[in-house]
Amino acid sequence: MVQKYQSPVRVYKHPFELVMAAYERRFPTCHLIPMFVDSDVIIEETSEDRSFHKIERRCKLDVDAPRLLKRIAGVDYVYFIQKNSLNHRERTLHIESHNETFSNRVIIHELCCYSVHPENEEWTCFEQSASLDIKSFFGFESTVEKIAMKQYASNKLDADYIKRYLGDLTPLQESCLIRLRHWLQETHKGKIPKDEHILRFLRARDFNIDKAREILCQSLTWRKQHQVDYLLDTWSSPQVLHDYYTGGWHHHDKDGRPLYILRLGHMDTKGLVRALGEESLLRHVLSINEEGLRRCEENTKVFVRPISCWTCLVDLEGLNMRHLWRPGVKALLRIIEVVEANYPETLGRLLILRAPRVFPVLWTLVSPFIDENTRKKFLIYAGNDYQGPGGLVDYIDKEIIPDFLGGECMCEVPEGGLVPKSLYRTAEELENDEIRLWTETIYQSASIFKGAPHELLIEIIDASSVITWDFDVCKGDVIFNIYHSKRAPQPPRKDPLATHGITSPAGNNVQLIDKSWLLGQDYSMVESPLTCKEGESVQGSHVTRWPGFYILQWKFHSMPACATTNLPRVDDVLATLQVSSHKCKVMYYTEVLGSEDFR
Template sequence: MVQKYQSPVRVYKYPFELVMAAYERRFPTCPQIPVFVGCEVLSDTNSPDGSQRVTERRCKLNVEAPYLLKKIIGVDFVYFVQKNMLDVRNRTLNIEAHNESFASRVVVLERCRYYVHPENSDWTCFEQSASLDIRSFFGFENSMEKLAMKQYSQNIAKGKEIIEHFISELKKEGVTYLPPWSEPNKAVPDDEDDDDDDDYDYLRAHGDTSQSSGEFALGASASDYSTCATASKTAPHLSSESQFQLDTDYIQRYLGELTLLQESRLVQLRKWVADLQKGKVPSDSTLLRFLRARDFNVEKAREMLSQSLMWRKKHQVDKILSEYKTPQVVKDYFPGGWHHGDKDGRPLYLLRLGQMDVKGLLKAIGEEGLLQLTLHVCEEGLQLMEEATRTQGKPISTWSLLVDLEGLNMRHLWRPGIKVCHQDHFSQSRFISQ
C-alpha cells in the first residue's frame, strides 16, 4: 500500500531571498538533522541571465533502524538524489527527491516548494508532499514502513526550526535583507552600486556552503541586484494544490494540536471536498470531526461525509439559519435555549425536558416542524462554536447539552412523542458527528 503525505502550508515571515540564504546553509551537512550525514553536488547549472539555477545533489543519510535490521539489509547509509530548481525571477524553489538505495524494492518520492506568500510579498510559503511505496523488503515491509514514516515525520517537524535557526545566524552576521533579483542589464545608480557590491561580497563569503568557492546560492552576479522596491511586490500564483492547503499556525490556533499525519489527512480530505463541491465547503473543524470519527482514515471519512452532505441537501440545512422562522408557540412554550457556556468555554444549551408538553408541541408544529427546530438548534451550535473559537483564543469543537429531567413522568412516554424524540436524537447525532 502506498503511504502519502501532504503538508499544510508553512509560512515564514521573511522575504523569499532571506529564506533561500538560510536554506542553502543546510548544505553540505546540517548538525540539526543528525540523519543527514552529507551530500555531494552532481551538477549545478545556471541560465545565461542568472535567473534560474538547477542543482542536483546526492545526499547521504544515516539509517536509524534496529541493529538486526541493519545487519539484514547490509548497509549503514542510504542515498537520495535531490534536484533543486530555483527561479529567482519568479521567486520560487521547487525540490524533487527520490531514493537511490533499494530503488527496486522501495520507492520514495518527495516534492517541496518555496514561493512568495500570495497576500504578503515579504513572507515565504512552503509546501511539501511525499509518497512511500514498499514493494518488498526482505519480509520487513511493515517494520520499514513504520520506521520510514516515523523518521520522515521527525525530519518534517525540524524543518521550520532549521530555517528559523539559520535566519537567526544570518541576522547575527548583519544580514537582515537581500534585494530581489533583477535583470542583468538593468541600470543601477552608482551610489547604490557600491553598497550592493559590498552586500554581494559578504554573501559570497557567508551564503552558500554547498560549493567550495563559497558563492551565494541564488545564482546571480553582483550586477543582478538592485534596490528596486517594486520587485519585491511580485508574487507567483498559488499552485492548484496549495489553494486547498492549510497554514500550520492556523491549524494550531483554530483546530488544535495535530500530528503531522493527521494534518496531512485533513489537507487531503479538504482538497477532495473542494474539488467535489465546487462551491460551499464544510468548515475545517467539521472535516476534522469526520476524520476523528473514522480514526483519520480518509476514505472512510469521505464516505461518511458524502452521506452527511446528501442528507443536509435533502433537508436544506445550509439555508436553515437564514430562512427558518421560529413559530410563536415555540417562542412561548418550548423549554430550551442557549445559555452562555460551560467551564471549558463550550456553548451550552439547556433543555428542561421534564417541563416539555410533547403532545401539545406536536399538535402545534407537527413532526416536520419539530425536526426543523432541532436542525436550527444544531446549526446554531456550530455557529456558536466558531464564535467561541475566535473569541477565546483556543479551538472549541463541541457544544454541551444539559438536559433537566425534573418533572419527567409517564405522559412523556406517549408513543408518537417517543417516535419524534427518536428522530430528533438521530438528527442531533448527525450534527454531533460533524
C-alpha cells in the same frame, strides 16, 4: 536567511515493499512525473546479506520556472543529487537531496522518509521536510523561493492557524484533514465547508478518511437538498414553540462552550407533537444545532482558542410515563438519528440532572441510537447529587447556575406546561404541513439504473435562453448529456426495471427518449458528454441556439472492462479502481433564464 518547511505525514494504504517497488519505477525516468526528465547512478552499494542498499543518483528536472529566469541563469534543466538508504530489515527508506544547479546562489536541502505505519503494518508513512537558503540571485529571490517551495507550502497548514482555530492535531490527523479538503476542492468545485466542519466528521470516524468522506458527502447532500445553510434566516418558530418548548441558550460553561439548557421533564412532548407534528419539531431542533455552530464560532473569537462544540444541560425533574408516549418517542428517535448523522462531534458534554426512576426506561429506548463516542460524554446525576463535589460547579461557573437548580442566575428558558388541546391539529393537517416543509427544497432526486437513465424535459420558446443546472452525484458514477429535439417526446414511459423485480421510488426515474429515435435524426447532442464521479458537485449552463425541446440526461456509467483487469499489482499504488453498482443516484436543480438575466 534559511527557511524551513515540513509537510504533513502522508499515509499510503499499501505495504512498505509494494510502495518501494512503485517508487523504483520512477528511475531512470517516469512518464507519470513529467518534471522528472532523467537520472544517472553515481554510486551503488549493497550489504552482504542484501538487507541494506545505498544508491546515489544525479537527477535531471524540468522545473516550472519562467523562461526569462531560465535564460538569465543560462540553464534549461535543474540537477539534484539524491542519496537513498534503504533498510529492508527495519523497512525504512531515507532520502537526502540537495541541488547541484544554482548551488552558489540557492541551497536546497531535502529529507524524506518512508516507514511502516506505527498502528498498521500493512500501511506506509511518508514524511518530507526541506530547508531553503536563497542568496542574491539577480533580483529573483522571491520568484525562486516560490518555485522551489511551492509543493511544501501548498501542503502545510499554518501552525498558528491550527492552534487558533482547530486545536491540537497530530501530523497524521493534519494529513487526513488536508487530503480530505483537497478531495472536496477537486470534486465540489470550490464549494466546501470550513476546516472545523470537516474535522468534526474526521473525529467522528477516528480519522478514517474513507469513512469520514462517506458520511460527510451524505451530510453535504442532505444540507443542500433541504437548504439547511439558510435555515437560521428562513425558519421562524411557531408561537407554540416559544411558549411551550422548554429549551434555550444560557451563557457558556467553564471551557467557553455555549451552554444549552433543556427542561425535558417540564415539556409536554405529546402536546407539541399533536400541535406541530414531527417535522416541525425536527426543523426546530436543526435550527438549534445551526445556532450552536454559530455560537461556537463567536466563542472561538471571544476566548481566542478553538471552541468546536457546546454543552447541553438536561433537567429531568418531572419526567414520568407520559413522556414515553409512543409517537413522542418515535419523534425523539428520528431527531437523534438526523442530528447524529449531520452534526457529529458538536456535543462536548451532556449533563443529565435530577434523573427520576423512570429514566432507565427512556435510556434503554434511546441509547442504541446514540453513537458510542457521544455516549461517553454523558454525565448522569440522580436526585440532588449534582449539587455536591464533582457536580455542576465543576463544569459551570457558580454565578451562572440557573435559579431552578439552586443558583442565583435568572434563566429565560420557558417553564413549559401542558399545550392546550385547542392547539392540536388533525392528522390530515399535520400531514399536509409535513409535506409542505420537506417539499420546499428546490432540489429533486432521481435514481439511475443500468439501461434506465433519468431524463428531464425543458421546453424553450425563445432562442438564446440559458439552461442552468446544479447537481450532486450521491451514489455511483454518471454521464451527463444534453440533447435537443424539434418534436416533443412522448409522455414518460413506465420504469422498465419494475417488471424485473427492481422497484424505484415513484416518479424518481423518468425516460423520455424513445428507443426508436435515432441520434442525429430525431434528436441531436448539444454539449459534449460529461463524466461525473460519485461525490462530485457539478454546476453549469448552456445557451440555447434554437427553440424546441431540450432533454437533460443522467446515464449510468460503467467502468470499461480493460480498466479493471490486466494491471500490474504495483500500479495499484498509483491508481484507485472503483467498482460501480447497478444503481446511481443524483440530486439536481435546473432553471431557465433569459440571456439578459444570466450572469
